[in-house]
Amino acid sequence: MFWLRTFNYVPDIRQGRMAKGPHHKNNQSPRPIQHVRLYDDATLSNRYELMDKLGEGSFGTVFRVKNKENNLFYAMKTIGKKPGNKSKATSLDNEVKLLKEVDHPNLIHLEEVLESAQTLYLIVELCEGGELGVFVKKNGALPEETVKKIMSKLVHALYYLHKMDIVHRDLKLENILLKNPVETKMDDFDIKVTDFGLSSKKSITGTDTLFNEYCGTPLYMAPEILENKNYSALCDVWALGVIMYYLVSGRHPYQASDEKRLLEVIKQYKPKYDGPFHDLSDEGLEFLKGMLVYDTVHRKTMGELTVHPWLTGRSGGRPNKDIITLMKEFQEENERKQRTTAENQDSSNSQPSDTSTNHSLPLLGNNESSIIYEIPDTIVVNTVVPTISSLIPSNTRNPLVTQSSQQIHQITDKTKLYVRTNKIIENIKGASRRTNPSTDTSNVLPMNSKSRSNNM
Template identity: 45%
Template sequence: MTSSYKTNFENSKIIPHTRITSQSQITDNYEIGEKIGQGSFGKVYAVKEKATDVKWAMKCINKLEKSIAIKLLEREVAILKKVKHEHIIKLKEVFETHEKVYLIMEYCEGGELAAELAKVKKFSEAETKNIMSALASAIAYLHKCDIVHRDLKLSNILLSNNPLNSNDHLFIKVTDFGLSVIKGGVGHENMLKSFCGTLIYMAPEIIENKTYSQQCDVWALGVIAYQLICGIPPFMSDDEDLLMAQIRSGEYKFFSPAWDNISSEAKNCIEKMLHLDTGYRLTAAEVLQQPWFTGIKDTLQTSNVLEMMSSWKDDLLKDHLKEEMENDEDAEAQAGGSHTNRDENEEVDEKPKSIEKEKIKKEVRQKTPPPPALSSQVASVSSPSTSSSKKNSSKSSTSKSSKKTGKNIIPKEANEKKIIL
């Protein structure tokens, strides 16, 4: 029986969901090719639609072996039915038997971004900027839809050909929404709690078992940008406890010579994505407004709401002090009359108003110091080889380290204490 249905999401797409009795009903429409991927919960094959000769990817999940796989699959399907973005993988249709579920998805001939990085060792700053612009655009779109990915990493970013530019082979597609979640809103009651993701990319608030929001994805964006430019993540250790300690401290380094010729705009953007304080960390939408992407160099640019509020507070305090000073002068003038009525020995204060204004500015600066984290950022971009407010005590590019700390952790709500994919 074939049926098309729409999920409860307001903007959901109608995706065909066909319940079949055997795989032969799939082969009637698709020619199944080579296996192009395999995970703990299933396999991925290249397939070609017979009617159009268009290539697709078919993800095959066994429903009977592991119930956790089905929970993640249901989550992924629900989200892919909701979204439509040029840099997010497209779901074409779903087939389901009693034993298996088959997802027909967009085929990305370039493979994983992780494999491409391993091949080229590192990307140029220009290439990284193009990749990150597309990635931030996709994540900003997801966040606008109240979707938090929670497992952004190089292996969950696929490479496709740009339909508008055949020479662009770094046209990315975000995939693997098994750990993603749809929030109910922006209030505290809608903060997330599950400990999940991949440790190297995991935000400090998750590691510390605090409630967290979509800002965990922005932290992952910062890790990815850093990794694309120099070839290794900002936080690395063979020992998971040490790695978590590094992430909690937020200390890393723009080391020489890899970062010597990288622009201050790129470093500044990465610093703001890797800010420990989620209130000062950029949002995904704000990432796209940074000078690194816009090309507009504005040293006075405020990056987020908290910084703007701090600036407005300074201005309000200045106006308040100035008003107080003027009121005091008026009161003195009314009470004392003209200078001719004063005692001859009384000294008259003849300070110019400009000096009073300087007093006001000095008092404002004393009362409203800049946030410590922002100060450290300003100091850090002065030299490419110096610490950026983040220093890494252990750098290693070995595959052993990457494998040991690159494990997936499934959220607790999936009825498992801690399951490693």
């Protein structure tokens, strides 16, 4: 018997609000899954060769098997149809129904279902790399680029599910498998989301978007579930935030002895973004914080996460070594200029040499004009060089950025640099005059009536 059903696109929504994301119709039809009735369990050996035991899953034993027709290896999950296994059998049956409807490269593939009077067999793709969490526990936290690749795959896989009105409800590191063994942290992590036993599919219209069953794994459960409130697909977003936090740091954001205490901790404390999080770009940190939001109204949806700049790469992250090096070179260049122009300190008469001008322009950008405001002892350069100022975020946490040059007084936002030395401004003005003859002292506007006129 073949199961084939086509689903129309359903938008990804927040509780009562449409999510922001690339909403497009899902025209891909699910793969046909064969469901075979066996006369008895012995006939299973006609189709599959039992190789070895892989472990005990939440619903039964898992074996490695070999298909005798195509000689490919798979994993086989089994569950006995005993009266005591009714709840497990129901969950496994639920997983079968959902897996028959989905087809995504980062969701575990159901290949075939076999069923006898005594046992239900699920044939799924074989993942020989083990659990993602086990790898991180053994090898330590992952670098940002690796985390980004993993999160991109997870976000798009979950967004795919949410568009089909499916909520996983038990996302955790144990349910993310590696298709192939991974040797280093920089390898390609071919991940597969698995274990859909607690997943649910409901109509996404009206109040049916909300769930009320208390389910999941405590460390990954969203606060609205811990509070026994109605909840939506945003519970998957919270769990994904917990997963990313662990990938970056090797620890969970919240830990407690029981669910009640865990909820108290979540209410009273914010996650610590220390240690390894200092090496995470601003966009990466913003991406993470957008998932671990207590209030679901402000929590990101999967649709919003798919278009986040951290994943799309449409804007730069926090400047690190490159901008520090640039600032040091800028300081050294201006110190050299000071020595060559020591005989003439009057900026209005100062004429920097061609050599210094040639070095200044590539740094400051010869196509950008600047308006310079003079205040005592401090020069504020407004809309200075995007190549420098726009790369330095206001909330930078890297002390090297503010301490790498004695000439950098303070970094206030993406469009201003406060520079202590007047010599830098002299050179900027000199370069500006050479490239733009119309630039003169009319561009120097006094910020304070007591400030000096043209003498810098």
